[in-house]
Amino acid sequence: MATTSIRAGEAAHFGAMAGDWWDPDGASAMLHKLNPVRLAYIRDRIDQHWQSDESGFRPLAGKSALDVGCGAGLLAEPLARLGAKVTAIDAAPELIAAAKDHAAGSGLDIDYRAVGVEALDGRFDLVTAMEVVEHVADPRAFVRDLAQRLAPGGLLILSTPNRTAWSRLLTITLAEGLGWIPRGTHRYEDFITPEEMSAMMAEAGLAVDDVEGIAVSPTKGLHLSDDTNLNYLVAAHHR
Numbered sequence: 001m002a003t004t005s006i007r008a009g010e011a012a013h014f015g016a017m018a019g020d021w022w023d024p025d026g027a028s029a030m031l032h033k034l035n036p037v038r039l040a041y042i043r044d045r046i047d048q049h050w051q052s053d054e055s056g057f058r059p060l061a062g063k064s065a066l067d068v069g070c071g072a073g074l075l076a077e078p079l080a081r082l083g084a085k086v087t088a089i090d091a092a093p094e095l096i097a098a099a100k101d102h103a104a105g106s107g108l109d110i111d112y113r114a115v116g117v118e119a120l121d122g123r124f125d126l127v128t129a130m131e132v133v134e135h136v137a138d139p140r141a142f143v144r145d146l147a148q149r150l151a152p153g154g155l156l157i158l159s160t161p162n163r164t165a166w167s168r169l170l171t172i173t174l175a176e177g178l179g180w181i182p183r184g185t186h187r188y189e190d191f192i193t194p195e196e197m198s199a200m201m202a203e204a205g206l207a208v209d210d211v212e213g214i215a216v217s218p219t220k221g222l223h224l225s226d227d228t229n230l231n232y233l234v235a236a237h238h239r
Contacts, residue, residue: 005136005145006091006116013184014071015092021072022102028071030181031131035074037214037222038130038233042075042157043082045210045235046126049155058083063125066149068117069132073099073110079126080108087111089120117142123151129158133197134190140200147204152238156206159214159233163191166229170216194228206236 020026043059046052052059061083067076070088072095080086080103090096093114103110113120117129118141127150129142136142150156161167168188175181192200198208213232215225224233 004116005118005138005142007135007137010135011091013182014090015094017182018072018092018094018098021074021095021098027182028074030175031071031074033222034131034214035078037224038075038159039078041212041224041233041235042079042128045155045157046082049209049235049237060084060126064122064151065126065128066117066120066124068127068129068146068149069135070099070112071095073102073112075128075130076110076112077103077106077108079128080110084126085111087113087120087122087124089113089115089117091116117145117149120149122149123154124149125151125154127154127156129156131159131161133158133160134186134192139190139192140203143197143200143206144204147201147206147238150206150238154237156236157233158197159231160197161186161191161231162228163188163193163196164229167191167231170230194232194234197234201234201236205239207239208234208236210235 017027021028024032046059047054065079065084065086067088070076070090076086076088096112096114099112133139176183213225213228215227216222
């Protein structure tokens, strides 16, 4: 039997943020700043993986997408607008309720469910898990579960903080210390290096296509970069 990837404490922590998840100045403000950077990467990898028209508005038309750890829908809604039939899951029922309300107000049809990925059936052309793997009970099992939900020929994209002194300083000491993100959001020992992530993906039968960093600077803010010291994105497919 599958064991759950969900840590009850993590689900409760994020569920408590549901009320202002869509407020760009609220507790999830950092996610609002991060989301456009992630979307730019996702769109680029979609275009490269499926050789789609870079100027097209709906490159995921006719494709299914699964967003794991979807929160209240910051990524699921853009994926739906890109044309995908979206299923989005999260461990916190409060976030799923907020996501359903927001999608209804936006006129978007998204299948939101309060479950862990190991409890889900089916396969999807695109699977995303943004800033999730560092919060689960067993990262290796979680990556395997993501791989099992990925359809043949599909694309998996995830993001996570690197385990470096720089990421500890910015993500925990400064961001949590100064209240930019709620205290207790991250545990440094749960951060995963790109090398460790590539090994987990290989164990799960995945081949890594690309690794790209998310860096921050006074002039550019958060941006895609070759520097993976703070945070990084990984794109992969079935071997």
